[in-house]
Amino acid sequence: MGNIEDKLKLLPENPGCYLMYDKDGNVIYVGKAKVLKNRVRQYFFNTQKNEKTAQLVSNIADFKYVITNSEIDALSLENNLIKRYKPKYNILLKDDKQYPYLRIDLKEDFPTFAIVRKVRRDGAKYFGPFMGGVTVNEVLDIIYTCYNLRRCTERLSADKPKRECLNYHMKLCLAPCSGKCSREEYLSRVYQAVDFLNGNDDSPVKVLTERMQKYSQKEDFELAMSCRDKLNMLAGIKEKRITSMNRFVNADIIAITGNGIYQVITVLVTRGGRMQGVKNFSMDEGVDTEGEALEDFIMQYYKEENGVPDEIITNVEIPDAPLVERIFRAMSSKLVTVVCPKQGDKRNLALMAEKNAVEYLEKSVSRIRHKDDMTVVACERLREILKLSSYPKRMECYDISNISGTDKVGSMVVFTDGEPDRDSYRRFRIKTVEGSNDFASLQEVLRRRLAKINTPDEVSFPKPDLVIIDGGKGQLSAVKAVFDDMNVQGIDLISLAKREEEIYTLFDDYPVILDKRDYVLRLLQRIRDEAHRFAITYHRTIRSKRMLTSALESVHGIGAKRRKLLIKRFGTVEEIKKATIEELMEVDSIGRKQAEMIKNYFEEDKNS
Numbered sequence: 167m168g169n170i171e172d173k174l175k176l177l178p179e180n181p182g183c184y185l186m187y188d189k190d191g192n193v194i195y196v197g198k199a200k201v202l203k204n205r206v207r208q209y210f211f212n213t214q215k216n217e218k219t220a221q222l223v224s225n226i227a228d229f230k231y232v233i234t235n236s237e238i239d240a241l242s243l244e245n246n247l248i249k250r251y252k253p254k255y256n257i258l259l260k261d262d263k264q265y266p267y268l269r270i271d272l273k274e275d276f277p278t279f280a281i282v283r284k285v286r287r288d289g290a291k292y293f294g295p296f297m298g299g300v301t302v303n304e305v306l307d308i309i310y311t312c313y314n315l316r317r318c319t320e321r322l323s324a325d326k327p328k329r330e331c332l333n334y335h336m337k338l339c340l341a342p343c344s345g346k347c348s349r350e351e352y353l354s355r356v357y358q359a360v361d362f363l364n365g366n367d368d369s370p371v372k373v374l375t376e377r378m379q380k381y382s383q384k385e386d387f388e389l390a391m392s393c394r395d396k397l398n399m400l401a402g403i404k405e406k407r408i409t410s411m412n413r414f415v416n417a418d419i420i421a422i423t424g425n426g427i428y429q430v431i432t433v434l435v436t437r438g439g440r441m442q443g444v445k446n447f448s449m450d451e452g453v454d455t456e457g458e459a460l461e462d463f464i465m466q467y468y469k470e471e472n473g474v475p476d477e478i479i480t481n482v483e484i485p486d487a488p489l490v491e492r493i494f495r496a497m498s499s500k501l502v503t504v505v506c507p508k509q510g511d512k513r514n515l516a517l518m519a520e521k522n523a524v525e526y527l528e529k530s531v532s533r534i535r536h537k538d539d540m541t542v543v544a545c546e547r548l549r550e551i552l553k554l555s556s557y558p559k560r561m562e563c564y565d566i567s568n569i570s571g572t573d574k575v576g577s578m579v580v581f582t583d584g585e586p587d588r589d590s591y592r593r594f595r596i597k598t599v600e601g602s603n604d605f606a607s608l609q610e611v612l613r614r615r616l617a618k619i620n621t622p623d624e625v626s627f628p629k630p631d632l633v634i635i636d637g638g639k640g641q642l643s644a645v646k647a648v649f650d651d652m653n654v655q656g657i658d659l660i661s662l663a664k665r666e667e668e669i670y671t672l673f674d675d676y677p678v679i680l681d682k683r684d685y686v687l688r689l690l691q692r693i694r695d696e697a698h699r700f701a702i703t704y705h706r707t708i709r710s711k712r713m714l715t716s717a718l719e720s721v722h723g724i725g726a727k728r729r730k731l732l733i734k735r736f737g738t739v740e741e742i743k744k745a746t747i748e749e750l751m752e753v754d755s756i757g758r759k760q761a762e763m764i765k766n767y768f769e770e771d772k773n774s
Contacts, residue, residue, distance in 0.1 A: 267294030297443030541584030
C-alpha cells in the first residue's frame with residue numbers, strides 16, 4: 167500500500183472524480199467528491215466501514231483522479247465514467263425493457279406520429295411510455311381513425327404535391343401530400359391529436375361510439391368489437407387518474423430498497439396525472455448509501471434517453487438534488503424538481519413505490535441470484551477453469567457469415583460481466599478476402615478491430631479481456647497469428663466449436679470439455695450464439711439489398727435515386743412483390759406509371 171499512501175498525501179482539495187483499480191488494472195469503483203482529498207482518504211482511514219466498503223478497499227491496488235471545475239461537472243463526469251467502465255462496486259443500470267413512445271416533430275410542414283423506443287433531445291414532442299395494458303399501436307390507430315392524419319413517413323412539402331394514396335379514398339387521410347388540405351387545416355388536426363394524448367380531448371370517445379353503433383347496425387360485428395375494445399382501453403386510461411396529482415404534471419416516483427446483498431429500484435411512471443405503469447430494476451448492492459445509489463441511478467436512467475419528467479419524487483434524500491436539477495436543466499432545457507417529501511400525498515406516492523420495490527425484491531431474490539450465477543459468477547469460474555490472466559469483464563465474440571463466398575460479413579458482440587452490451591456490438595463487411603475463406607475473413611476482422619487499441623478509437627472500442635472465436639482449433643490458430651503479428655498482449659483468446667461444444671485454448675492442444683449444464687458453458691454458448699445471430703442478420707440484410715438492387719436495375723425508368731428510395735422503403739424483393747400500386751406510389755418520385763412498371767416486372771418474373 168506504500169504507493170497508495172504516497173498518492174493520498176498529494177490529493178488536491180478540488181472537486182472531481184476518482185477511479186479505484188484492482189490488481190488486474192480494472193476499474194472497480196468510480197466516485198465523485200466536493201473535496202477529493204477528504205473523500206478518497208475516508209476509504210483508507212475510516213475504521214467504521216461496512217462490509218461492502220471493506221471488500222472494495224481490500225481489492226484496491228491503485229487509484230487515479232480527475233479534477234473538475236465544479237461539483238456539477240464532477241457529477242456529470244461520474245455518470246459518464248460509470249457508463250464507460252461499468253465498475254463492479256457501483257450501482258449499474260442494466261438493460262430494462264424499452265417501452266414505446268409516440269414521437270411527433272411539430273416543426274415539420276405536415277408532421278406525423280411515429281413509434282419509437284428512445285426519447286432523444288431533438289426538439290420533437292414525445293408521449294409515453296405506453297405500458298400497463300395500454301397498447302401504443304391501438305393508441306396510434308385511434309389517432310389515425312379519429313383525426314385522419316397521414317400514415318406515410320416521407321417528408322412532404324406544399325411546393326411538391328404528389329398523387330394521393332388509397333387511404334384518402336377510404337376517408338382515412340386528409341391527403342396533404344396532394345394538396346387536398348392546407349397546412350393550417352392539417353396542423354389543426356395534429357394539435358387536436360396532441361390534446362388527446364395530453365388527456366384534454368374526448369372526441370375519440372364520441373367518434374368510436376358512433377362507429378361502433380354503425381357497424382353493429384350493419385352486423386359488421388368484428389369492426390364493432392374493435393371499436394368497443396378501443397373504448398374500453400380509453401376508459402381504462404381514465405381510471406388511472408391520480409386525484410392527488412395535478413393533471414398537467416408528469417412525474418416519476420422512484421424508490422430504493424435492499425437486503426444487504428441485492429437492491430431493487432422501482433419507478434412509478436405518471437404522465438398527465440395518470441399512472442402509466444411500473445419499472446423494476448434489480449442489481450447487486452453497491453458500497454454507496456441508498457441516497458448516493460439512487461442519485462447514481464437517476465443520472466444513468468435519464469442519460470439512457472428515458473423521457474425526463476417535470477418532477478422526480480424519491481423515498482430517500484439524495485445528496486446533491488440541486489446539482490441534479492441543474493444538470494437536467496442543461497441536459498433537457500426544462501425545469502425538473504427533485505424532491506423527497508416528508509408528508510402529504512406525494513409522500514404516500516413515494517411509499518407506494520417503496521412498497522412495490524419491497525415486494526419485487528422479496529419475490530425476485532431467487533431469480534436475481536440465478537441471474538448472478540449465469541453472469542458474474544460464471545465469469546469468475548470461467549477465469550479459474552480456463553486459467554485466464556484476468557477476470558473477463560469485457561468479452562468479445564466474433565463470427566463470419568457468407569453464402570458461397572458472397573456478401574461476406576463479420577460480427578462482434580460484447581458481453582460485460584456476462585450480459586449483452588448491445589450498444590457495443592459492431593458489424594464488418596469483408597473487403598480483402600476472395601471467395602469463401604472463413605480463416606482469412608476472421609483475420610481481416612480481427613486486424614481491423616485490434617488496430618484500434620492504443621488509439622483515440624479505444625474510447626469507443628475498449629480493450630477486451632477475452633476474445634472468443636466461433637470455431638475450432640483452426641480458427642483459433644488463424645486469429646492467434648494476427649495477435650502475434652500485431653504484438654497484441656494482455657488479451658486472453660479462446661474458441662468454442664459448435665459440434666461437441668469444445669473449448670480450445672492456447673495453453674493446451676486438447677480441448678476443455680464442460681458438462682452441458684455448467685453455467686460457464688452456457689455463458690459461452692450465449693455469446694457464441696449471439697455472435698452467430700448478429701452475423702446472419704447482417705448477412706441477410708446485405709444480401710436482400712443486393713438482390714433488390716439487382717432486380718430493380720432491370721426495371722425501365724427506375725434509376726439509382728429511385729432504387730435507393732425503394733430499398734429504403736421496402737428493404738427486400740419479397741416486400742416489393744407484396745406492395746400494391748398505391749403503396750409503391752407512396753415512395754417519393756414514384757408515380758403511377760413507374761409503380762405499374764415495377765408491379766408488372768415482378769408479376770412477370772413470378773410467372774416465368
